Amino acid sequence: MRPIVRAESVSKEYAIGAREAVYDTLRESIVEAMRAPLQKLRRRNGERHRETIWALREVSFEIAPGEVLGIIGANGAGKSTLLKVLSRITEPTAGRAELYGRVASLLEVGTGFHPELTGRENIYLNGAILGMRRAEIERKFDEIVAFAELEKFLDTPVKRYSSGMYMRLAFAVASHLEPEILVIDEVLAVGDASFQKKCLGKMGEVARQGRTVMFVSHNMTAIRSLCSRALWLDKGTIVEEGAAETVATNYLRTTFSTLNQRAWDDPLTAPGNDKVKLHRACVRPADSALQLDAISVRTPFVIEFECWNLVPGACLNLSLVLYNDEGVALFNTGPTNEPVWHGKPFPAGLFRSQCYVPGDLMNEGTHRVQLHVVQDQSVVVFRADDVLVFDIIDSAELRTAWYGKVIGAVRPSLQWRTEMVDAAGERS
Amino acid sequence: MDISTSGKASTLNSTTPTAKIADTHFSPDNLPDEPVVTIQPNKAWSVVELSDLWAFRELLYFLIWRDVKVRYKQTGLGVAWAILQPLLTMLIFTLFFGRLAGVPSDNIPYPIFAYAGLLPWTFFANAISNSGNSLVGSANLITKVYFPRMIIPGAAVAAGLVDFAIAFVIMVLLMIYYGVMITWSVLLFPVLVLLTTLLALGVGMWLSALNVKYRDVRFALPFLIQLWMFLSPVIYPASFLPLKLRWLLSLNPMTGIIEGYRSSLFGRPFNWTALTLSAAVTLGLLIYSSYAFRRMERTFADII
Numbered sequence: 108m109r110p111i112v113r114a115e116s117v118s119k120e121y122a123i124g125a126r127e128a129v130y131d132t133l134r135e136s137i138v139e140a141m142r143a144p145l146q147k148l149r150r151r152n153g154e155r156h157r158e159t160i161w162a163l164r165e166v167s168f169e170i171a172p173g174e175v176l177g178i179i180g181a182n183g184a185g186k187s188t189l190l191k192v193l194s195r196i197t198e199p200t201a202g203r204a205e206l207y208g209r210v211a212s213l214l215e216v217g218t219g220f221h222p223e224l225t226g227r228e229n230i231y232l233n234g235a236i237l238g239m240r241r242a243e244i245e246r247k248f249d250e251i252v253a254f255a256e257l258e259k260f261l262d263t264p265v266k267r268y269s270s271g272m273y274m275r276l277a278f279a280v281a282s283h284l285e286p287e288i289l290v291i292d293e294v295l296a297v298g299d300a301s302f303q304k305k306c307l308g309k310m311g312e313v314a315r316q317g318r319t320v321m322f323v324s325h326n327m328t329a330i331r332s333l334c335s336r337a338l339w340l341d342k343g344t345i346v347e348e349g350a351a352e353t354v355a356t357n358y359l360r361t362t363f364s365t366l367n368q369r370a371w372d373d374p375l376t377a378p379g380n381d382k383v384k385l386h387r388a389c390v391r392p393a394d395s396a397l398q399l400d401a402i403s404v405r406t407p408f409v410i411e412f413e414c415w416n417l418v419p420g421a422c423l424n425l426s427l428v429l430y431n432d433e434g435v436a437l438f439n440t441g442p443t444n445e446p447v448w449h450g451k452p453f454p455a456g457l458f459r460s461q462c463y464v465p466g467d468l469m470n471e472g473t474h475r476v477q478l479h480v481v482q483d484q485s486v487v488v489f490r491a492d493d494v495l496v497f498d499i500i501d502s503a504e505l506r507t508a509w510y511g512k513v514i515g516a517v518r519p520s521l522q523w524r525t526e527m528v529d530a531a532g533e534r535s
Numbered sequence: 536m537d538i539s540t541s542g543k544a545s546t547l548n549s550t551t552p553t554a555k556i557a558d559t560h561f562s563p564d565n566l567p568d569e570p571v572v573t574i575q576p577n578k579a580w581s582v583v584e585l586s587d588l589w590a591f592r593e594l595l596y597f598l599i600w601r602d603v604k605v606r607y608k609q610t611g612l613g614v615a616w617a618i619l620q621p622l623l624t625m626l627i628f629t630l631f632f633g634r635l636a637g638v639p640s641d642n643i644p645y646p647i648f649a650y651a652g653l654l655p656w657t658f659f660a661n662a663i664s665n666s667g668n669s670l671v672g673s674a675n676l677i678t679k680v681y682f683p684r685m686i687i688p689g690a691a692v693a694a695g696l697v698d699f700a701i702a703f704v705i706m707v708l709l710m711i712y713y714g715v716m717i718t719w720s721v722l723l724f725p726v727l728v729l730l731t732t733l734l735a736l737g738v739g740m741w742l743s744a745l746n747v748k749y750r751d752v753r754f755a756l757p758f759l760i761q762l763w764m765f766l767s768p769v770i771y772p773a774s775f776l777p778l779k780l781r782w783l784l785s786l787n788p789m790t791g792i793i794e795g796y797r798s799s800l801f802g803r804p805f806n807w808t809a810l811t812l813s814a815a816v817t818l819g820l821l822i823y824s825s826y827a828f829r830r831m832e833r834t835f836a837d838i839i
Contacts (some may be wrong), residue, residue: 110564121837172566174820195681198576210681218679221601223608228601235597236680294714454645 108166109207110169111319112193112288117202119163119188119343145337148390162188164343165202170336171286172208173317177324177334177351179358185343186323187292190214191299193321206321208287211238215292216279221265226257226276229265233280247283254309288319307333321334327355328501341390359401360498367391367497374415382488383480386457387413393463403502404518407466410476410495413459420452423488425460426479432472437516441481450484467520471501471511545547577833581698583825587683595686595693602694617698618705621653624647628653632770641772643801647709653799655731658699659789661733662762666691666739668758671746674839685825688743692735699728710800718802727795734788734817741824744831747839768793773809783807788816796815 163185170176178186191197193204219236220229232252234244244251252258255275261465265273290329291310310333314320324330330351337354339347347354368389373376377384393407402408412425426441440451440462448458476495482488587670588595592744607613625646631640633645641649666688671675671686710717746752768775784790791806791813798805 111566191678191836192574195572195574197835198679199574200576202575206574207566207570208573209571212680214679215675219676221605223605224601228604232597232601235594236676236682238680238682241597242595288755 108171111172111207112168112170112204112321114169114193114204115167115202116165116496117163117167117192117199117204118161118165119185119192119197120159120161120200123158123160132301136324143492151223162475163192163199166340166343166345167202168338168345168348170319170321172319173314173332174336175314175320175322177322177330177337177355178274179324179327179330179337179355180340180346181340184340186340187214188343188399189340190292190323192291206288208272209238210288211284211286212289212290213237213281213284213292214290216274216281220265220273220277224263225263225264226255227261228270231278233277234283237281237284238286239284243285251283254282254305256505277460278306278309282306282313286318290321291315292323293325324379330355330478343501356401359498368497369495377415378491378494379414379489382418382482383418383423384415385412385478385491385494386415387411388476388478388494392493401500402497403500404471406470408463408464410462410464411459412478413478415457416453416455419455422450422452422483423458423528424449424481424484425462426481426487427462428477430477430478431476431516432474435516437469437474468517470515470518471499473498539670543545544566568659571689580687583685591600591682591686592683595690598686598690599693602690603697614701616703621650621657621702624657626652628770637710638771641774641797641803641839643774643797644713647713648772648797649770650706651800652767652793654699654702655727655770655793655796656764656767656789657702658695659731659735660685660694660764661698662695662735663739663742664756665695666735667742667752669739670835671750671753671839678836684835688740689727689736691743692732692739695735696728696732705828706800715801717745717800720805723795723799723805727792727799730814730817731792733821734792734813737817739819740828741820744824744828744835747835748831759827763789764785769802772797773806776792785812786816788813788820801802808811 109242110121167184178189180186188197190197190212191214193206194210194214196212196214217233219233221232224232230248231241231244235241245257252261255272255278257272257276257279260272262433265276268276305326307329310320310322314333322330322334332350336349337351337358338345339354339358347357362413368385368387370389371385374386377386379385389411390402391409391411392402393409414423414425418422424445426439428439429437431437442462445460474497475493476497478489478491478494479487480489589608599808605609610616624662628649629646633640633649637646643651669687669691670684676687677684677819742752742756766787768784773781773784773790773794785808791809791811794806795802795810795813
């Protein structure tokens with residue numbers, strides 16, 4: 108089948124700072140112009156270069172009609188730049204892309220909403236901005252209003268809307284776009300649970316209608332379930348392209364293994380001090396068969412440290428603090444119930460301590476481990492921040508229809524019981 | 536909090552909440568042979584794509600409509616501002632320049648003379664000021680959606696026409712009050728309005744693009760507008776200047792235009808030389824500024 112989108116060596120170069128708020132002023136330009144001869148001299152000596160970065164470098168791919176392509180990658184990988192180039196917001200520096208259909212881009216929900224205008228007026232304005240014809244908006248008006256569930260507030264200025272109402276209205280308009288190619292950037296990161304569910308349902312519907320969708324998200328669960336194929340970008344180039352499931356798994360595995368394991372072989376350069384030195388640190392699934400797999404919210408895992416004790420007879424123990432990506436300390440744990448060495452003096456030598464964390468306890472997200480080495484259970488002799496940084500990913504098997512993050516610092520699996528107390532709801 | 540409920544909206548409850556997208560004629564098996572859109576780095580010279588502008592004409596309409604609608608929201612006097620601005624200026628000018636300084640007015644009562652100048656000037660000044668700041672004020676649109684960027688300064692200029700029309704009503708009332716008889720010359724009035732609009736577009740578009748890169752424009756604009764007014768025959772007639780200097784004044788395209796408005800409204804002979812010169816300068820400016828705009832447009836999304 109012929110592709111509906113074909114990108115050939117698309118590249119985009121940014122002058123560093125140009126994306127940020129660095130405005131030229133006339134005065135600067137004049138000063139620059141006066142210094143120009145000098146600059147030319149300097150440039151010849153190769154001293155002065157305009158610093159640039161390639162946000163996209165030689166990116167080539169094709170999308171078949173009706174395909175839903177997920178684009179994943181770390182922050183700054185070039186995902187948004189790619190969407191901006193394909194939706195003609197910014198020009199590529201080099202390369203070429205051909206689109207065999209009308210494109211609509213949804214890089215933000217509610218682009219161009221005016222706070223002073225009413226919901227009704229904003230539906231028209233936003234629709235026009237997203238590329239809908241007036242007749243088309245009129246035809247779908249009732250549907251949009253019904254989808255947003257804002258019938259009562261249609262003639263209220265949107266500045267009086269709650270943020271949830273605002274999002275609902277914005278998404279309602281956007282989801283009624285009927286382009287052949289739809290470009291979406293992380294719009295699912297907003298809104299409450301039921302709204303997200305609705306949005307994803309709508310996106311699935313759009314995909315089933317044979318529309319071509321490009322979808323950027325950090326939500327791997329959404330990527331896995333909505334996209335047929337995925338493109339993984341890193342530093343502006345394609346790392347992997349293929350089935351969404353495979354690419355998403357590989358992405359998670361590679362990206363988050365960076366600080367899963369650390370080792371210092373030479374005691375002289377290892378972190379530590381004259382009392383204790385770190386040799387190895389790692390986080391891994393408790394089941395050794397799963398060594399290479401990512402840790403999911405269900406997986407029991409082990410945090411392991413190996414340290415050299417340099418002072419014979421020191422009474423040491425480790426103390427770990429686990430932080431989540433919001434910097435909240437989840438818990439502090441130490442080997443207080445460890446049966447063999449706890450409270451005993453350590454001879455000089457290498458010691459290994461393992462902390463077993465059960466599955467169904469942690470929430471998804473990036474977690475950081477802070478290590479304290481405590482002497483005589485009171486004096487901290489050594490401390491290492493972020494000695495391990497690892498990700499716990501969501502488990503697809505637990506999901507029903509809700510793709511957002513489960514709120515809370517932890518996500519324990521708890522015992523529940525439900526029973527019927529009385530029939531027909533009558534109290535006696 | 537004041538949340539009004541409209542009666543009409545409640546009837547919408549009857550529609551089923553299960554939104555369904557209507558079928559389109561598009562079929563994935565039936566792709567066009569030629570790409571609908573080809574994206575590549577633009578050549579140094581890019582012409583204005585009129586077909587693209589035409590395709591987005593409804594957006595232009597909605598942006599004008601938004602500007603008009605929003606302009607006087609939450610103001611006590613509302614649309615009256617469109618009248619007050621030229622009217623009060625006229626009264627002050629009449630007092631200071633007409634009465635106290637005794638500026639001549641070509642034998643037309645000074646108030647109506649000044650108002651006939653202020654009418655196009657107020658439109659022009661507001662238009663270039665609004666469109667000059669329009670792109671920077673629409674950064675959220677420029678970085679998120681594609682459309683021909685010229686629409687933004689264009690809509691800002693066009694929205695000023697509504698104020699112009701309102702202020703024109705006062706002009707008519709003043710003419711009736713002063714017993715001015717209209718002549719066939721008034722037929723040229725729409726042409727003059729078009730010329731003013733095109734000039735404002737040419738200046739506004741260029742300033743708006745420049746403003747994206749050099750935020751100095753925002754500060755220079757009010758000063759520029761004030762200076763320009765004194766160099767245009769708004770409060771004085773062109774005949775006020777010695778003949779030797781008058782040609783210099785006509786290099787300013789607003790000179791021919793403002794004098795043209797007076798000739799058209801008061802049935803005076805037109806100064807065709809000045810008017811032709813204005814039209815030529817306007818056209819030249821418009822061509823240059825659309826070229827400059829297209830050239831600068833490419834980096835808007837990256838630097839705004």
